[in-house]
Amino acid sequence: MTDQPDPPRAARRRLATILVGGAAGVVVGLAAVYGIALFQRNAPDPACRPAAALAKRLSPLARGEVAAIGIATASKRLPELAFTDADGKPRTLADFRGKTVLLNLWATWCVPCRKEMPALDALQAKLGGEKFEVVAVNIDTRNLDKPKAWLQEIGVTKLGYFADPSVKIFTDLKAAGKAFGMPTTLLIDPVGCELGVLAGAAEWASEDAIRLIESALTPAS
Numbered sequence: 001m002t003d004q005p006d007p008p009r010a011a012r013r014r015l016a017t018i019l020v021g022g023a024a025g026v027v028v029g030l031a032a033v034y035g036i037a038l039f040q041r042n043a044p045d046p047a048c049r050p051a052a053a054l055a056k057r058l059s060p061l062a063r064g065e066v067a068a069i070g071i072a073t074a075s076k077r078l079p080e081l082a083f084t085d086a087d088g089k090p091r092t093l094a095d096f097r098g099k100t101v102l103l104n105l106w107a108t109w110c111v112p113c114r115k116e117m118p119a120l121d122a123l124q125a126k127l128g129g130e131k132f133e134v135v136a137v138n139i140d141t142r143n144l145d146k147p148k149a150w151l152q153e154i155g156v157t158k159l160g161y162f163a164d165p166s167v168k169i170f171t172d173l174k175a176a177g178k179a180f181g182m183p184t185t186l187l188i189d190p191v192g193c194e195l196g197v198l199a200g201a202a203e204w205a206s207e208d209a210i211r212l213i214e215s216a217l218t219p220a221s
Contacts, residue, residue, distance in 0.1 A: 003061045012059055040107075049194035051075035054216065058195060061215055064208035069187070069198040077192050081169045081175060086148075086161035093192055096133060100216050101188040102198040102204070103168055108150045110182040112201035117156055123213070125158040131217050134204075138163040139182075181205035187216060 048149060052075040059071045079100035081093045081103075093103070104120055117136070124134040136159050138147040144165055151161070163168075173179035178186060180199050187195040195216060 048193035065206035
């Protein structure tokens with residue numbers, strides 16, 4: 001004769017089975033919800049398809065003085081980064097739609113920034129115009145007159161002056177996984193999609209850098 005579990009033990013087993021099954025259902029449901037959300041968040045932006053194709057074309061040009069730039073493998077639209085211009089007027093990255101932008105974050109306390117800034121100024125002098133602009137944003141938080149004087153001191157005259165003393169532009173890029181230190185530079189296409197990102201300084205007036213930027217401005221044949 002087969003032993004039968006006593007009624008209380010059987011009831012406990014049934015309850016445990018129900019609870020485990022219910023918990024598994026909740027986990028599956030949450031995984032589905034968050035999985036969909038993650039997929040939607042990471043889904044490619046259709047507007048960035050041309051940027052992804054352009055980034056692929058630029059990849060072989062990330063060499064020499066700009067070898068450290070990370071060319072985007074799946075281009076995405078960047079957040080609407082906010083800052084102010086020389087007159088204190090609010091500006092955002094969207095104000096530069098229609099131009100390829102080299103966005104640079106810098107500060108007076110950043111030693112590599114001091115070395116890099118004249119090269120950015122020279123790049124703006126050579127290629128800046130209707131199709132391209134270097135947008136260098138200062139993130140000093142104190143003595144807000146110092147950055148302008150600092151630029152004059154090192155002979156920077158071609159760059160427009162932009163600033164964000166709240167440093168939110170840096171934290172927004174850090175949250176997006178695009179900023180880890182100073183300086184930080186991003187190459188952005190005319191609709192606001194990432195083409196590449198560089199942590200650290202580069203010789204932006206070099207032949208390697210100019211070749212990279214000029215290729216970013218050249219339509220695919």
